[in-house]
Amino acid sequence: MSSQAAAATLDHHHDPTTSTGIPNKKLLMWAFLASDCMFFGCLISTHLIYRLHPPPGTPIARQVFSIELTSFSTFILLMSSLMMALAVNAIQKGNLKSMRWSLLTTIFFGCIFLGCQVFEFNTFVHEKHLTITNSILGTTFFTLTGTHGLHVLIGVIWLSGMLLYSFTGNLTQKDAIDVESMGLYWHFVDIVWIVIFTAVYLLEYI
Amino acid sequence: MSASDSASAVHDPVQSLVQSKFWIFVQIAMLLAVITGLELVTVYLPFMKWLLVGVLVVLSAVKFMFVIFYFMHLRWDKALCTILFFIGLVLASGTMWALLKLFGADASKPLTMALADRPVAVRIVS
Numbered sequence: 627m628s629s630q631a632a633a634a635t636l637d638h639h640h641d642p643t644t645s646t647g648i649p650n651k652k653l654l655m656w657a658f659l660a661s662d663c664m665f666f667g668c669l670i671s672t673h674l675i676y677r678l679h680p681p682p683g684t685p686i687a688r689q690v691f692s693i694e695l696t697s698f699s700t701f702i703l704l705m706s707s708l709m710m711a712l713a714v715n716a717i718q719k720g721n722l723k724s725m726r727w728s729l730l731t732t733i734f735f736g737c738i739f740l741g742c743q744v745f746e747f748n749t750f751v752h753e754k755h756l757t758i759t760n761s762i763l764g765t766t767f768f769t770l771t772g773t774h775g776l777h778v779l780i781g782v783i784w785l786s787g788m789l790l791y792s793f794t795g796n797l798t799q800k801d802a803i804d805v806e807s808m809g810l811y812w813h814f815v816d817i818v819w820i821v822i823f824t825a826v827y828l829l830e831y832i
Numbered sequence: 833m834s835a836s837d838s839a840s841a842v843h844d845p846v847q848s849l850v851q852s853k854f855w856i857f858v859q860i861a862m863l864l865a866v867i868t869g870l871e872l873v874t875v876y877l878p879f880m881k882w883l884l885v886g887v888l889v890v891l892s893a894v895k896f897m898f899v900i901f902y903f904m905h906l907r908w909d910k911a912l913c914t915i916l917f918f919i920g921l922v923l924a925s926g927t928m929w930a931l932l933k934l935f936g937a938d939a940s941k942p943l944t945m946a947l948a949d950r951p952v953a954v955r956i957v958s
Binding site for chain 1 (some may be wrong): 843848853854857858860861864865867872874875876881884885888889890891895896899900902903904905909910912913916917919920921923925927928931932935936938940942
């Protein structure tokens with residue numbers, strides 16, 4: 627059997643060298659994501675609570691939001707999640723070239739999402755006159771979506787670093803767990819957006 | 833790779849799992865895109881509010897579950913990963929539910945808003 631085929635039989639889901647059978651890096655990432663769930667849970671709750679009882683003078687969210695732009699951003703982030711999953715699949719098969727293309731596409735989609743968010747914020751501030759300080763809606767909205775955007779930015783920087791690192795020759799199939807941990811973070815950013823898209827945007831249109 | 837190697841690779845469950853995941857991921861991504869489209873259509877439907885909210889919550893929960901169990905590999909990983917993540921998720925959801933119940937109650941309405949809700953005559957008298 628060739629070395630590539632032999633390496634392909636590596637089991638990336640179980641690690642017999644740890645007491646839990648789970649690679650430590652993966653376990654650490656899942657613990658972090660569980661804590662991040664609570665962080666975003668608080669931010670989303672805060673936004674929804676103030677939407678329950680909007681103070682007098684609060685702008686009408688439906689007139690401020692652009693559902694077309696947000697839907698496009700959502701689609702882009704979902705597709706970036708697909709490319710990330712394919713990148714992890716490629717490195718697990720030892721296909722470095724395919725992993726690089728998938729990572730590059732994920733970074734591209736991540737940048738499009740960030741670009742859409744910058745455009746959205748810019749429109750809200752300059753055209754809709756919604757700022758982080760002039761209303762409760764602005765405060766909770768910009769804090770929540772801004773924190774999510776910061777997570778996306780960190781993800782894009784991490785992905786770019788991993789892409790550059792793959793060219794040093796030190797990233798092999800045995801290091802697939804590094805790409806997988808990064809992938810877990812990226813998918814988490816996606817699932818948070820799934821909740822934000824429904825709770826913050828779509829509910830305003832009902 | 834020789835013919836015998838190919839045969840052994842095909843029968844290797846770990847390798848065949850890695851091979852088959854590609855199409856699973858593509859199909860799930862298409863499904864997620866379709867669900868997002870359905871969510872968009874849902875908000876414009878002329879039905880009762882509670883029904884539309886329920887449908888939106890279910891659709892986003894389905895998307896959430898597909899991503900964590902397939903893209904994040906929970907389906908193939910050890911159960912401890914699922915338990916660990918769901919501890920955080922349940923705590924976050926419980927906190928959200930409790931806060932929304934607490935602040936959704938009539939007694940939690942801000943005084944300015946409660947005053948605005950009262951009939952004009954009552955406001956003038958008080």
